Amino acid sequence: MVQPKKQKYIFLAFCLVPTFIMFSIFTLYPMFSGLYFSFFEWSGSSQTREYVGLDNYRRMFNDDIIPRTIYHDYFLVATKVVGIMIMALFIAVALTQLKIKEAPFYRIVFFFPNIMSVVVIGILWTFIYNPNLGLVNSGLEAIGLESWTRPWLGSTTWALPSLVLPSIWAGIGLFMLLLMGGIANISKSNFEAAEIDGASEWQQFWHVTLPLIWPQIKISILYIVITTLNGSFIIVQVMTGGGPDNSTHVMGSYLYQQAFNQYNFGYGATIGVMILALSLITVLLLQFLLRRDKVEY
C-alpha cells in the first residue's frame, strides 16, 4: 500500500480501458466512419474511393425508391404499434384482472415467439403464406372463400400488409409482460374505490388501469417504434428480400441491397445516415407527444 492512489488508477484503467478500446473500435468508430463514408462514391476497393461531397444526398432525394422505403417503414411502425398494443393490452388485462386459472400457460406460450430467431419466424410464415400449400390459402378454401386466396407475398399490394402479422405474432409477448408488470403494481384499493363508486369494469379499465399504466404503455410504444425502425429489415430480408418490385423494401433492406449487393457503399452509408436521423427524430417527437403528467391516486 505504498501508492494507494496510483494503484487505484491502475485498477480503474484495467477495468475500463480494454473495454472502451474495443467499444471504440467496433461500435463508435464504425458509426462515425459511416457518416464520413456518406460523402464518398465507393465500390469497395480503395483505389476507387472518390470524394463527392453531397452527391449521395442529392441522389437520395431524387431516388424514387427512397420515399417508398420510408413509407413502408412507417407503415410497419404504425400497424405494429396499433396491433401489438391493442392485443397486448387485452391479453395483459385478461390475464391479470379476470382471475383465469390457466393464465401462466398463456403467458409462457405468448412470450415464446419473442425469443425465436427471425429466420425461423420468417421462413415459417413464408410457408404459411405459400400460395399452394400454405395455411392461409388452404384455410380460406376450406371455408369457401376461394376468391380471397392470393399469392400473398408475391403480390405487390398484399406483400407488405402480410409482413405485419408475423411481426405482431413475434412481438406481443414482451409487451404483454411489460403491461402485466404495470397492472400488478396498481394497488387493489384503487379498484375497490372505483367499484364502490359504481364504476363498471369497462370504466375501471378506462379510468383506473389505463392512466396508471401509462408509463408502461409509453415505454412499449417507444420500444416498438425503435426496434421496428432499427430492425424491420431483417424480417423483410428473410421473407421477401424487398420484392416483389420493391414493394416491401424498407430503409434497412434497401441499404443492404445498395451496399452489399450492388457495392454502392457510399450511397448505402448515406441511407444509413437517413435511418439514424429519422429514428432519432421519431423518438424525440414521440417522447414529446406521449408526455403526460404522471397520474397518482
Added chain:
Amino acid sequence: MKTKKTVGEMVARTGIRIPLVIWSLAVLYPLFWMFLGAFKSNAEIYANPWGFPESFNYQNFITAWSDYNIDTSVFNSLIVTVIGAVLCLALAIPTAYAIERLRFRGSGALFTLYISAMMIPMVLGWIPLFFLLAQFNMLDSILGLGVVYALSQLPFTIFVLTSFMSTIPKSLEESAAMDGMSPYGILWKIVTPLTMSGIITVTIMNAIQFWNEYFMALIFLQSSENYTLALAIDFISNEAQYTNAWGTLFASLVIAITPVIILYAIFQRRITKGMTEGAIKG
C-alpha cells in the same frame, strides 16, 4: 352491485377466453406443424401439408445433417455463441463494476454513452465494420463474427450487470479490502460470484441472441463452410423454391429452435424478467 354474477357476466368471462385460446393456437400450431413437417416425406407434405405424418421418418434430419452441411453450421453457431458470450462478459464485468462501485469523474457520462448505444441503429456502422474486419483479416471468420456479436450486446450486458451489482451490500467488499485483498481479488473472488445470478441471466439472453442472429452473419460471413445455422437455413429455404426440399427445411428449423426451447423451458423466469427489465430501461 358486484355480488350477484349475472348470466351475462358469466358469458363475458367465457367470451374473454375465446381470443386467448385462438391466439394460443396461432402461436402453437405453426410450431407444432413445423415439427410434424420435419418428419414427413416431400410427397406427404404436398398431399397433406397440415396434417399428421403417416409414419415418423428421420430421413429429413439425416439429409439436412449430411447433405446440407447443417453439422458444420451447428458447430459454427455454437462456437460463435460461446465466443460472443464469454468475450462479452469479460469486457462487461470490469466496466460494470467500475461504473457501479468505483467513483470516478465521468462515470455517469460513460454509462450514458454505453446505454445510448443500445438505441442507435447499427445498420450504418455495419458498412465501415465490414471494411474494418477485412483489414483485421476477420471477415468471413467465425472469430470475427464472435467479436462483433460480443460488442453488439456489450451495452445491454453492462446495463444489466450494473443494476445487479447495485444490490450487493458494500460491506462485503469493504471487509475484504480491510483484510488486505487487492481490488482485482475483490472483483474476481467477491463481486463476480455475488453477481452470478445476473451473469447467468444476461448470458442466457446473449447466447439466445447470438444463436438466432442472422443479419450480421449475412454481411460478415461469405463462404458456406463458415455459415452459421441461420445462414444455412436461409440458404436451404432459398433453394427449396426450386428443389422443394421442404422436409429438409423443416428439419433444419427444428434443429435451430430446439436449443432455444430447452433454454426457455429451464430458464423461463430469468429470460422473461431479463427482457422486460432490459426494455424498461432501454
